[in-house]
Amino acid sequence: MSKQQVKQIRTVKHTRDILPRDFTSDTSAQSHKFQYIESVAREAFRRYGFQEIRTPIFEYTELFARGVGEETDIVSKEMYTWRDLGANNTPGAGDSLTLRPENTAPVIRSYIQHQMWQQSDLAKLFYIGPQFRRERGQKGRFRQFYQIGVEIIGKSDNPAIEAEVIEMLDWILKELKILNTTLSINSVGCPKCRPQFNEMLKKEIEPRLVNMCGDCNHRYETNILRVLDCKRDTEIVAQLPSIQDLLCEECRAHFAEFCRHLDKRKLKYQVDPKLVRGLDYYTRTAFEVLTTSDDLGSQNALLGGGRYDGLSESLGGPPSKGFGFALGLDRFVMSLPEEVSDPSIPKVFLAHLGKEAFEFSLILAGCLRKVGVSCAMDFEMRSLKNTMKLADRSKARYTIIIGEEELTKGRFVLRDMVTREQLELTEAELLEKLKAN
Ligand SMILES: [Zn+2]
Numbered sequence: 489m490s491k492q493q494v495k496q497i498r499t500v501k502h503t504r505d506i507l508p509r510d511f512t513s514d515t516s517a518q519s520h521k522f523q524y525i526e527s528v529a530r531e532a533f534r535r536y537g538f539q540e541i542r543t544p545i546f547e548y549t550e551l552f553a554r555g556v557g558e559e560t561d562i563v564s565k566e567m568y569t570w571r572d573l574g575a576n577n578t579p580g581a582g583d584s585l586t587l588r589p590e591n592t593a594p595v596i597r598s599y600i601q602h603q604m605w606q607q608s609d610l611a612k613l614f615y616i617g618p619q620f621r622r623e624r625g626q627k628g629r630f631r632q633f634y635q636i637g638v639e640i641i642g643k644s645d646n647p648a649i650e651a652e653v654i655e656m657l658d659w660i661l662k663e664l665k666i667l668n669t670t671l672s673i674n675s676v677g678c679p680k681c682r683p684q685f686n687e688m689l690k691k692e693i694e695p696r697l698v699n700m701c702g703d704c705n706h707r708y709e710t711n712i713l714r715v716l717d718c719k720r721d722t723e724i725v726a727q728l729p730s731i732q733d734l735l736c737e738e739c740r741a742h743f744a745e746f747c748r749h750l751d752k753r754k755l756k757y758q759v760d761p762k763l764v765r766g767l768d769y770y771t772r773t774a775f776e777v778l779t780t781s782d783d784l785g786s787q788n789a790l791l792g793g794g795r796y797d798g799l800s801e802s803l804g805g806p807p808s809k810g811f812g813f814a815l816g817l818d819r820f821v822m823s824l825p826e827e828v829s830d831p832s833i834p835k836v837f838l839a840h841l842g843k844e845a846f847e848f849s850l851i852l853a854g855c856l857r858k859v860g861v862s863c864a865m866d867f868e869m870r871s872l873k874n875t876m877k878l879a880d881r882s883k884a885r886y887t888i889i890i891g892e893e894e895l896t897k898g899r900f901v902l903r904d905m906v907t908r909e910q911l912e913l914t915e916a917e918l919l920e921k922l923k924a925n
């Protein structure tokens with residue numbers, strides 16, 4: 489068979505490789521940027537006392553049907569679901585399984601399964617990992633996408649918990665220099681006051697339905713609150729009643745307390761009565777961080793979250809309070825304003841000339857690495873000119889030049905590639921100097 493007949497295999501449509509900077513010029517697909525955001529988030533989680541949880545990438549389909557909701561777009565259209573193969577007597581053969589489309593339901597499943605409430609009154613958990621949805625490939629959307637999120641589950645629903653999470657997000661955004669953002673907040677009520685609001689909404693919408701889009705007509709039957717989310721019928725939606733006017737006393741007090749905690753922290757926000765989350769177990773506080781970055785078009789949600797006090801019970805767990813958010817890493821990478829330093833850039837490049845120098849460099853590289861200095865070298869014999877080209881391309885801050893003469897003298901040239909300054913140092917001095925800065 490000739491080489492041309494072998495078909496090349498590529499990534500599945502609307503999935504992509506996240507690559508080292510050296511191998512892609514697409515700045516939204518460089519792995520060091522993902523790493524950078526993750527490291528900032530991890531630092532925030534360390535400061536705020538969150539612990540990492542890693543759940544499986546697939547779960548029983550029923551978890552999402554119940555934990556996200558049959559009527560949502562996610563569950564009805566976007567999940568990767570399959571029947572587990574296997575002979576009839578294989579355990580689990582025939583089970584309906586699903587690649588996780590989000591990670592709140594799996595975290596609550598784990599909270600219940602491991603009875604975390606017995607160990608702690610409040611579990612503060614974070615996760616970082618891929619999620620899967622059958623996206624049709626709009627800009628910035630991928631079938632495998634990456635999320636960072638937190639869930640706080642337990643006995644307390646103090647609004648200070650919510651404000652603290654917002655404060656942490658504010659720190660993350662500032663640290664990443666994503667500055668053109670606004671915080672929208674709302675309350676979606678509770679099982680006591682929301683049914684009345686839904687009734688009222690139904691009455692107001694019914695006579696207007698003929699003029700509304702197909703999605704709204706569907707939501708009218710299945711999930712009335714989501715009509716407020718419609719991006720097409722904005723004129724009609726603007727005339728509908730506001731949930732803020734119908735909150736019960738407890739919900740009103742909770743929301744006021746949340747706002748007070750935000751004010752105390754000098755965190756700016758706007759109240760958006762149209763900001764809703766459609767499912768019954770979502771209660772009270774909902775929020776979104778919007779960005780006006782040009783890369784993403786007009787106002788776009790960068791992240792969102794809220795309170796879900798009924799979720800644990802709907803998954804068979806004990807009554808628990810819950811609050812969390814999820815942010816899309818792919819979108820965050822696109823929103824990063826400037827070049828991010830790449831930790832994979834070596835500190836030193838060893839430029840060797842000749843066989844003996846090569847042998848010496850191999851050992852020197854090992855010594856440098858043992859004291860924590862990252863270094864790169866080449867495995868071919870090249871001219872000084874070509875070796876220095878490689879040193880440049882590596883972007884290393886320093887180059888050590890090792891030739892026959894240097895070997896005999898026992899002194900080596902250390903060149904600072906930025907300032908062009910050169911020093912002649914012994915091996916011991918080299919290690920000392922590079923270790924120190
Ligand atoms: Zn209420």
Ligand SMILES: [Zn+2]
Pocket residue numbers: 700701702703704718719720721
């Ligand atoms: Zn509509």
